[in-house]
Amino acid sequence: MVKSTLQSRLTSTLFVLPYLLSFCAFLLIPILYGVYISFHNFELLSDSHKFVGFDNYIKIFTPGTYLFDQFTTGLWNTMQFVLYSVPLLVVLGLALAMLLNQLPKRIRGLFRTFYFMPYAISGSVMAVIWLMMFDTNAGFLNGLLAKLHIDPVAWLTDLPWVWVSLVLTTLWWTIGFNMIIFTNALNEVPEDYYEAASIDGANAWRKFVSITLPSIRPVMLFIIITSTIASFNVYAQPFLLTRGGPGDSTKVLLMNVLDEAFKGKQVGSASAMAIMMAVIIIIISAVQYKIAYGRKE
């Protein structure tokens, strides 16, 4: 008896070990090092790094300082993006998955591929495509609008259209992932529930609200949290399409962190901003989790 427990423990440890080691080397240690750096005056090109304790963090929260302005502008713009993009990413992801399920089996795979393909391309390719679409004077969308005798829209240089453009691009680029996860979740729901509901006279909406949604609750929460985190980490779309413009109305937090680190060469304060950003994401995820699982069934 004792032998097999030791053996199974050893085996399971072995299986976890490779991932554990990679996790330590590529995630845990860099994160801890990042925290360490954030407590120092860490200039990229200088050899000495002075310990300054919480100085960088204090500067971030002191109104009037350069770091404060960079952090708050970035955070405000990022939050706007999260607010505009996450609900759509979740709802449309689910809608697409449900639409897919209505398709006959033969072409379902084809459409699944079409909707997932954008997820596989890189940010630069995404930007080239959408710059062509959103170009004010030579772009595809404004060309279409011109044919319909509608005035051209300044997709990338005017508020609120910039946000529409960024969210649209993000949806096109990343919804495939949500859709696939939701598809799997929907397939898990037992058919008999729906059959039983039909017998009881439930309509489509009723079935959706009372059977589908509760059954995919855990996956729904997963998608909400991962979409929120992904939207918080947005960089490619605003940087490549608008450079944070017009002005700095779409300059997201990650852009400012990178500027501080590599333009300003101040890795210490940049790390502090990044750590703060991570803390905020963690808090928001925790809140979302609490709301979803807070009520006891």
Added chain:
Amino acid sequence: MKKSMKLLGTSLIALSLVAAAGCGSNNNNGGNDKGSNSQTNSGTNAAAGNSGDAKAEKADILFWTPFSGADGEFMKKIVEKYNSSQDTYKVKLVIQPNGEYYKLLDVALSAGKDRPDLAIMHVDQIPTYVNKGQLQPMDDLASAAAINKTDYVEAPVNYETIDDKWYGIPLDIHPLVMYYNKDLFKKAGITAPPTNRAEFESAVDKLTDKAKGVYGYVVPTLWPQQFIFPTLVWQNGGDLWNGTDVAYNSPEAVEMVQWMRGLVDKGVSPGNVQQDGENTLFLQGKNAIQFNGPWMKGQFDEAGINYGVAPVPQIGKAKQAVYAGSHNFVLPKGVTDANVVKGIGDFLKYVSTNSMDWAASGQALASKPMLESAEFKALDMQSNVAKSFDYVQFAPNVLNWATISDPIWGELSNALLGKKDAQKAMDDAVAKSRQAMKK
């Protein structure tokens, strides 16, 4: 007992294998020279001279460049020709992605290992790196290789001579230039590219044909304003930095912002131009004039545009001036092996008289003997570019200029898009710059 001992044994072996692979951030693959991954073999090989060779004079030189665009091929040619012309020194060329170059360089310099022996650096970066003690003076290297300061265009040499020490050997100078569509010019009856404000304004008026969607000059709102705005400000007698403070909200500077916005108001340029909009229209033949850099040449050649190149006209009222960048060779501080240093001198001496391949990429060389050669003079565009070398100016020599000047571009785009009054936009930017200076 036996079974679990066997299992323990295999697991320990497995563990050590995983540990060796996983923890291996130090990829010291002994003699494994994977072609493109030459940066991992760098320092150790160069420092040792050449790990197994009898002749002590031989040396490998790890050479980093940011030429990830079309120009990389041309530098490759130069390096290959050098390597085959002699067999004492071997230059290993590494091309880093242009957008990531300084990030990678900074990390390599601060980490110490994998750092290059020779690197390309833009002239306006050199003072910062010298200030942080990252570069070595090249005076000794130059004199040992018979390289003279006087053989190079003055502007970059003066910029990179700090405290009487020479920190960079110029390769090229890339100023803002004017590209124009010869076909559109012919159609509008314009025989020569404009050279001053009056000629420019009259030309763009004639070139603009709203009905056909053709514009005389499309004003960019983001890149390459980093080159255009300083050019216009300097031409108008203004300055970005007055020696102690930012000065780009002066009347002279604001006047140029208003002039650019004025082109949009007049209809010579469309409004709401997003990133690269002016270039897309130029490639479509709907934009007659563009101010951009020599690096665009390849793209225009490929697109088959019948374009001409000329110096940027003097729009401002004070003097002729143009913003430029310049690629230079620099010597990082960690390079101490005498053979490597000698090799670098030898290579740079070669480049100073054999860089026609680099000119072929569209760049104007900074070496005077090359500029005066018949071969170079035969290159129409490059010699046109070189005409402006008497009055090129580089970015202000101010520490942290990148961070201090960053607010300019967002506010400038606000002004050019008509969202803010020009003076207010520049004043707001100055306020943000001053805040960045304080930190």
